Amino acid sequence: MPSLKDLKNRIASVKSTRKITKAMQMVAAAKLRRAQDAAEAARPYTERFNAVMGQLAASAGGSDTAPRLLTGTGADQTHLLVVMTAERGLCGGFNANIAKLAKQRADKLVAEGKTVKIITVGKKGRESMRRNYGQYFVDHVDLTEVKRIGYGDASAIAADVLKRFEAGEFDVATIFFSKFNTVISQDPTAQQIVPVKFDAPEEGAGASNLYDYEPGEEALLADLLPRAVATQIFAALLENGASEQGARMSAMDSATRNAGEMIDKLTIEFNRSRQAVITNELIEIISGAEAL
Amino acid sequence: MRFELVSPERRLASVDDARAVRIPGADGDLTAMADHAPTITSLRPGILTVEGPNGEESYAVTGGFAEIGAGVIVLAERARHVDDVTQELFDDWVAEAHRAHSEAPEDGVDSAAKLLADMVAMGGHIGLNSNQANL
Numbered sequence: 286m287p288s289l290k291d292l293k294n295r296i297a298s299v300k301s302t303r304k305i306t307k308a309m310q311m312v313a314a315a316k317l318r319r320a321q322d323a324a325e326a327a328r329p330y331t332e333r334f335n336a337v338m339g340q341l342a343a344s345a346g347g348s349d350t351a352p353r354l355l356t357g358t359g360a361d362q363t364h365l366l367v368v369m370t371a372e373r374g375l376c377g378g379f380n381a382n383i384a385k386l387a388k389q390r391a392d393k394l395v396a397e398g399k400t401v402k403i404i405t406v407g408k409k410g411r412e413s414m415r416r417n418y419g420q421y422f423v424d425h426v427d428l429t430e431v432k433r434i435g436y437g438d439a440s441a442i443a444a445d446v447l448k449r450f451e452a453g454e455f456d457v458a459t460i461f462f463s464k465f466n467t468v469i470s471q472d473p474t475a476q477q478i479v480p481v482k483f484d485a486p487e488e489g490a491g492a493s494n495l496y497d498y499e500p501g502e503e504a505l506l507a508d509l510l511p512r513a514v515a516t517q518i519f520a521a522l523l524e525n526g527a528s529e530q531g532a533r534m535s536a537m538d539s540a541t542r543n544a545g546e547m548i549d550k551l552t553i554e555f556n557r558s559r560q561a562v563i564t565n566e567l568i569e570i571i572s573g574a575e576a577l
Numbered sequence: 578m579r580f581e582l583v584s585p586e587r588r589l590a591s592v593d594d595a596r597a598v599r600i601p602g603a604d605g606d607l608t609a610m611a612d613h614a615p616t617i618t619s620l621r622p623g624i625l626t627v628e629g630p631n632g633e634e635s636y637a638v639t640g641g642f643a644e645i646g647a648g649v650i651v652l653a654e655r656a657r658h659v660d661d662v663t664q665e666l667f668d669d670w671v672a673e674a675h676r677a678h679s680e681a682p683e684d685g686v687d688s689a690a691k692l693l694a695d696m697v698a699m700g701g702h703i704g705l706n707s708n709q710a711n712l
Contacts, residue, residue: 326587333583334652337617337644436585436654451682496646499604499618508603508619509642512654519585 289562292555296548303544309375310537317468317530323433324465324523331520338513339483345502352503354447354510357480358456363400365423365455365479366391367446369462369521370410371529372429377536379463379471379529380409386473387461391418402455406442406522423454434526439519446518447511450479462521463528469535471528478517481510578611579648580627582636584656589636592629598649599626601638601695609645616645620653622670622695624702635659637699639670659703667705671696 287295342355368387370380387410391401403418405411406426415422426442428434446458458479464472498505580595581588597610601623609616622639640654657666674693681689700706 323586327585329581329588330583330585330652333644333650337642337652341617439585440654495615496644497614497616499602499607499616504603505617505619505642512640515654516585 287558289555289558292551292558296551296555299544299547299551303541303548306537306540306544310534310541313376313530313534313537317527317534319433320523320527320530321465324520324527327520327523331516334513334516335483338481338509340496341498341502341506341509342481342483345506348503350503352507352510354450354479354514355481355506358453360456361399363402363455363457364394365402365404365446365449365458366421367404367406367442367458367460367478367518368410368414369460369525370405370407371525372408372427373529374409375536376529376533379532380407380413382471382473383461383463384410384413386475388414388418390459390461390475391421404442404446423449434519434522436515436519439522440512440515443511443515443518446479447514455479460518460521462525463532465524465527465531468531471532476517476521478514481513481517483513578609580629580651581648582625582627582638582651582653582656584653589656589658590627590634592627592634594630595649596628596630598628598643598651599624600643600645600649600651601625601699602643609643609649613645616643618643618645620651622674622692622699624659624699625651625653625656635703637662637703639696639699662703662705664705667700671700 345351366387368383370383374380387403391403394401401421402423403414403421404424404426405414405422407428411422411425424445426445428438431438449455450458457477459475459477461473461475464474466472578595578598580590580592580598582590597608599606599608600618601621602618603621604618606623607616607618619642620638620640622637624635625638626633626635635658636653636656637659638651638653638656641652643649643651655670671693674689674696678686678689678693
């Protein structure tokens with residue numbers, strides 16, 4: 286049985302833990318709102334861009350001279366996995382879920398006899414994949430210093446990926462990130478970015494054929510496809526940012542609640558043992574008085 | 578005619594009744610007015626000007642495309658109001674164009690050089706000088 290002093294210390298320490306998790310939850314809530322705003326603000330651009338690219342790809346993609354970024358290399362041998370996780374932990378299963386999805390994909394590809402290369406974005410994913418997948422690592426992008434994800438960060442990653450593609454280092458590239466649904470639900474997602482895929486243009490959007498393209502369709506495609514890759518990476522980074530804060534918020538919320546429960550339990554134990562001490566003392570006094 | 582200027586990070590401008598939009602297209606400047614033939618053109622670095630009900634507004638844009646249909650939607654990788662383009666920012670842009678030029682692969686040198694020249698010319702338009710203009 287722990288002494289009164291021990292119990293008191295434990296209650297104090299759990300209380301300060303609760304304060305910390307509570308503060309982290311509130312910080313995450315504020316950051317989540319900012320991250321959601323950023324994702325919201327980026328939406329018009331991404332949606333419009335993908336819609337136009339979809340039309341363009343549908344009308345020009347069929348030809349033999351279409352850019353390789355759209356049609357692929359024709360092979361399916363080397364896969365590049367870009368695993369995007371957070372720089373910080375304490376956000377529930379957020380990092381682990383993304384890493385798990387990427388690991389499963391890597392295992393599957395290796396089992397099929399494909400070559401796997403991995404670029405990690407964010408330190409946490411790198412740490413959790415290093416042990417078993419370290420030999421596949423080709424690069425790491427550090428975003429520790431980045432306070433707010435900007436388009437520049439995304440286009441730097443895209444430029445690196447594209448350079449490797451030009452150099453023939455891989456055939457297919459896939460990004461792994463977490464899609465933000467709600468604060469309590471984020472879906473780890475794999476999305477292929479090279480060859481670039483667009484949602485097919487909606488039915489009835491046949492009017493797209495009426496567009497004049499300047500310069501020609503293919504020159505336009507060649508100019509815009511690299512930007513499309515950057516746009517998709519940017520959108521994924523923003524989703525990831527919102528997911529991370531959402532996951533942290535709910536993880537810290539349950540941590541706060543757990544700490545509260547623990548404090549209640551410890552307080553009851555503390556009161557009981559204090560009462561026991563008092564009762565003991567009384568018994569001693571009474572029996573001492575009787576013995577006289 | 579509706580006009581929208583959107584960058585990846587936010588929507589910069591949205592004008593409901595623009596009269597004309599002058600766009601720095603990759604193949605040359607063009608002015609879009611109501612009932613322009615539907616066109617999609619990529620952008621070169623340059624100044625985009627909108628004539629709206631409240632006078633003209635100019636933006637420095639680079640990278641991306643303009644979609645001319647019922648309205649004009651410009652998606653630019655980078656876009657700033659000309660008043661917000663500082664010498665410092667402009668130097669960054671030029672430095673980056675320089676880097677792209679020096680690292681460009683054999684078959685991309687021409688377009689990288691053009692990009693750089695356009696960037697420098699854009700600076701000239703808004704009264705910023707580029708120290709590295711001696712290309």
